[in-house]
Amino acid sequence: MNTLRPSLFATALVALLAACVGGPPATPEAPSPSTAGVAPRIPEQVSSPAWEADMQRFEAADAQSPPPRGGVLFIGSSSIRFWDTLAQDFPGVPVINRGFGGSELRDSTWYADRIIVPYAPRQILIYAGDNDLNAGRTPQQLRADFIAFVERVRRDLPQAKIAYISNKPSPSRAQLLPAQREANTLIAAEAKRLGVDYIDIFTPMLDASGQPDESLFIEDRLHMNRAGYVIWQRAIAPYLE
Structure with a gap:
């Protein structure tokens, strides 16, 4: 009959005991000289890290032609980005356009140190929200994201004026109308507060x-044509400083 050698038997026994308590004991990794004594950094949550290329594009544009400090900054998703x-x-x-298509409200908060703070704008107008709702975030979550954005800015x-541009009704996302109405109501109340x-x-x-006015949109029924932007222009102009 085969028998386990003592060393093999001890190893097997340790593995069995570890399994009983939820897994093998972790073997601590020796710290490298550059990280010894430094607490590990816990990464923060971000809606999407896919916007790094956009951030680098903005930084390259800023290096070539620095925007004026104290300007009026428009940020947010594709409705801002495509506002040519x-x-x-x-x-x-003195407007500055830093929209990045497909982004959510949380993304502008996450990248504030790169697309808001460096410009020291006197006013910030943000359009974001319908991508968020389309991705499954609730109106209540969007309200929380709005509050977090204001707090971050x-x-x-502290002296910058902030304006939130409400969710827009798009024909391709007509199913979101109830959620958009609720989100807009919640955010309007928080904005006042x-x-x-x-x-x-x-x-x-x-x-x-x-229903969403089809005549205000291009073929994809999501992004606006010139008529749509004229409505935005008229709605926003009274708020600009």
């Missing part, structure tokens, strides 16, 4: 039947 006539629509206003730029401007572009983008 932003400067013409608000003549005399005010940490470094926090001293933030709330700009309603939802209502003027509905047709007579209360």
Whole structure:
């Protein structure tokens, strides 16, 4: 009959005991000279890390032509990014466009130290929210994300004025209308409490039947054509400083 040698038997016994308590004992990794004595950094949660290329694109553009400090910063998702006539629509206003398509509200908060703080803007207008709801975030979560964004901006730029551009109603996302209405209502209330401007572009983008106005969108029924941006221009202009 085969028998285990003492060393093999001890090893097997240790493995068996470890399994009974939930797994093998961890073997501590020897710290490298560069990290010895330094507490490990716990990564923070981010909605999507896919925007690094956009951040680098912005930084390259800034290096080539630095935007004016104290300007009016537009940030958020593709509705901002595709606003090619932003400067013409608000003549005399030193606008900066830092929209990155597909982003959520949390992304602008996460990258604030790269697309907000360095410009020291006097005013920040953000459009973000319908991507978030489309990805499954609730109106209540979006409200929390909005509060976190305001808190993040005010940490470094307490004097900057902030405006939130409401969720827009898109034909391709008509199923989100109830969630958008709820989110807009919640955020409008928080904006009032926090001293933030709330700009309603939802209502003027509905047709007579209360549905998203198809005439304001390009073929994908998600992004706006010129007529859609004219509505935004008219809604936003009274809030600009």
